[in-house]
Amino acid sequence: MPNYQTRAEVEALVTPFQVHRDIYTNQDVYRQEMKHLFANTWVYVGHDSQTPKKGDYYTTQIGDQPVIMVRHSDNEIKVLYNRCPHKGTKIAIDKTGNTGKFFRCPYHAWSFKTDGCLLAIPLKKGYEGTGLSETENGKGMKSVGAVHNYRGFIFARLAAEGIGFDDFFGGSLSSLDNMVDRSPAGRLEVVGAPLRYMHQCNWKMLVENQTDTCHPMVAHESSAGTAVQIWKDMGFTEDDPKPPAMEIIAPFMSAYEFFEEMGIRTWPNGHGHTGVHHSIHSKYSEIPGYMDALIESYGKEKAEAILAENRHNTVYFPNIMIKGPIQQLRNFIPLAADRTLVESWIFRLVDAPEELTRRTALYNRMINAPTSIVGHDDLEMYERAQEGLHADGLEWVNIQRLYQEGEDLDAEAVENGTTERQMRNQFHAWVKFMTASMSEAEAAE
């Protein structure tokens, strides 16, 4: 049995149109993902509206690494490992708070500036002449490798060296741009707490499902199909004005052609989105006053261009998805090979009518909650897959739909909306960033 310590073993898990099941089930692969993939890529940490004031912090994780996002005295967002350099105690345990000008470890009162630098140690003379100040631990709380604030969205790379932010995301930032531009002020704010939904499956199943356009009419027939049927039984037709809940759920039952024609775009490094031409979000009712507010900020032409984009799901590799038209972000947090926590966040468009917040809150509870009937449909499929993959008859998972030999995943492309190209794109990037820091020498270990 391989334990996936070498470049060759990792590369062997992915072919152009199949991936080996160990990618989803093997705990050694999971550990390597945490050590390599989540260190070499730019991973979403949080939104700067969660820490608006100096000293505000938010505790979260990057892969399996506990971190603190904090607003420093220079107003910049810092991301520090959440560990006292002394004995390892987590410095902050509550989700959010304000620490003032410094963090203080609750165990022995070592204190640190909000950029991590050591500030003071009680009874410091006990360390005189011991050489503490020459150790890495003596410097303070450790920072992650690099941090970037993109229009309020905080991303970090754990590794000190590696691909730059702009090179990593490239043209995919246009989806974040569109989401932020939808605020007349060009600014978003996190609203409330996220939904937290536990999945007994591998995190990549969720990421893949974001651009899987051949499952809604099948897996969601039970929820969306039933909704459409009840609507008909009430005597309404498809063209009658629908209440917001129906506007949201009915498009899940759209025919294959709808999804084929919506298109999928992929970008290098594993990013991609569904809904190039239209999406399940295209036909939501206009909110009174919203267009006027956008025109006032941007002018008519740009305002119309902003709302003409109705991208469905944009995957930012490795593990988040955003929905521009309804200001949502889902974070697929890997806890083990077979355990994933999904957080679903919503945003307020600053200076836009509050009805838009109400719609995103409605969408979130209807689709993404542990109590959501649509969520129940999806989770059932992931967990069945996680169990089914243990079957020894077949060892490979197929991602071949609309595959063409010689496919160039390092180039941006727009294709038929039912292609599995974006899944292949993710695995292409997966191999790249899993092995980026694996030396050939490791193969000899």
Next chain:
Amino acid sequence: MTDFSKDDLIDFLYDEVRMLDDGRFDEWMELWTEDGHYWMPLNYNQQDPLNETSLLYEDQFMLRLRIQRLIGARTFSQKPKSRCHHVIQRPHVDEIDNDAGRYKTVTRMHYIETRLDDQLLLALTATHDLVRRDDRLMIAGKKVEILNCDAAFGNIQLLP
């Protein structure tokens, strides 16, 4: 017009959870007023059901959809079906206004939901707004607060 006693209200609440535990959802739906809403907050002490995320805030259309889905031929997450069990404390009757036909109760309970080998236990506080309609009690609003509402859950498929 009937005046409802404290015992009438308590009996009503016991009957309601019995319907849910027996899976008599059509009967349960008959307990609701046309504009009644079922709310399950996401946050401890959450005040606003609409402008931030809730776990559930459903009108009669959504509740009907929810229970209709449970018996659907292609509802794969209900193959096999879930079962549930409510263990309720004696309800607090906080308000009896027979003149206006309005009543308020608060009921603490344990809720158990099971499917396959998994079983979930939740501690709940249910607040009912009841009204008199055509001489019978009906639910005009129900708020179900989960003690650990901010924890990460797997599927909760039936109605706590």
